[in-house]
Amino acid sequence: MTPTVLVHRDQELLAKAVAARLVTRIVDAQAARGSASVVLTGGGVGTAVLAALAATGARDAIDWRALDVWWGDERFLPTGDPDRNETGARDALLSHVGLDPARVHPMPASDGPDDGDPELAAERYAAELRAAARPEDHGPVPSFDVLMLGVGPDAHVASLFPEMPALYDERPVVAVRGAPKPPPTRLSLTLPAIRAAHEVWVLAAGSSKAKAVRLGLSGAGPVQVPVAGARGRRATLYLLDRAAAAELPPGIERIASP
Numbered sequence: 001m002t003p004t005v006l007v008h009r010d011q012e013l014l015a016k017a018v019a020a021r022l023v024t025r026i027v028d029a030q031a032a033r034g035s036a037s038v039v040l041t042g043g044g045v046g047t048a049v050l051a052a053l054a055a056t057g058a059r060d061a062i063d064w065r066a067l068d069v070w071w072g073d074e075r076f077l078p079t080g081d082p083d084r085n086e087t088g089a090r091d092a093l094l095s096h097v098g099l100d101p102a103r104v105h106p107m108p109a110s111d112g113p114d115d116g117d118p119e120l121a122a123e124r125y126a127a128e129l130r131a132a133a134r135p136e137d138h139g140p141v142p143s144f145d146v147l148m149l150g151v152g153p154d155a156h157v158a159s160l161f162p163e164m165p166a167l168y169d170e171r172p173v174v175a176v177r178g179a180p181k182p183p184p185t186r187l188s189l190t191l192p193a194i195r196a197a198h199e200v201w202v203l204a205a206g207s208s209k210a211k212a213v214r215l216g217l218s219g220a221g222p223v224q225v226p227v228a229g230a231r232g233r234r235a236t237l238y239l240l241d242r243a244a245a246a247e248l249p250p251g252i253e254r255i256a257s258p
């Protein structure tokens, strides 16, 4: 399924537009099913989206008690570490809305019950995902309504970096050691888990992402270009600012906001 590309003027407007889109998706899922599930991403754009959502009055249209929050990846650091994606998400949004704590699923921290072993932590998160999966999900993870991914200049998504073993792993959650983006030890959903989502949204802003966006939309292989493997069951959206959209391959239809 060909991704849909939407281009916004700049990063600030991109974050607000993605936040508005997220409200609508969550509200629609809750209207249809009584609950919704989203997968958050770390990184600058992902966190800016959460802050924009916290700042919009429309956030009150969401039934926060009926929302499951997961993460696509996490830095394997102690609880509360400022570099954990969970910390950034709580500061930007989660601490400001009435979520059901039992439905917020952070990836394990290095000072958690896994004796500092990221492989055990990855297995723990996989078990949590498996417990949340329903028969209609037909797999070891829930069919997330929206899974958001920032993208690196090297086209990594989550903590799936080009040519690394995690890209060959069929398990839903893996430990990543030696990540080129610090910190080196991380946990990540794998591409099969990412592809369980109904919608995958790739978020990118800035000229440093233009090449990764082009490669992701050019039919490249997911081992060299991990973002190319990030596809949703129903839809894949590339939500970009103009700078990140500067090198779109020919033939890609772009919907540009003013």
Ligand SMILES: O=C(O)[C@H](O)[C@@H](O)[C@H](O)[C@H](O)COP(=O)(O)O
Binding pocket: 041, 042, 043, 044, 045, 046, 073, 074, 075, 085, 149, 150, 151, 152, 156, 157, 158, 159, 181
């Ligand atoms: O834990 C992480 O580092 C993120 O999950 C990572 O995948 C991030 O989304 C990209 O590196 C883009 O980050 P920026 O948006 O800050 O460039």
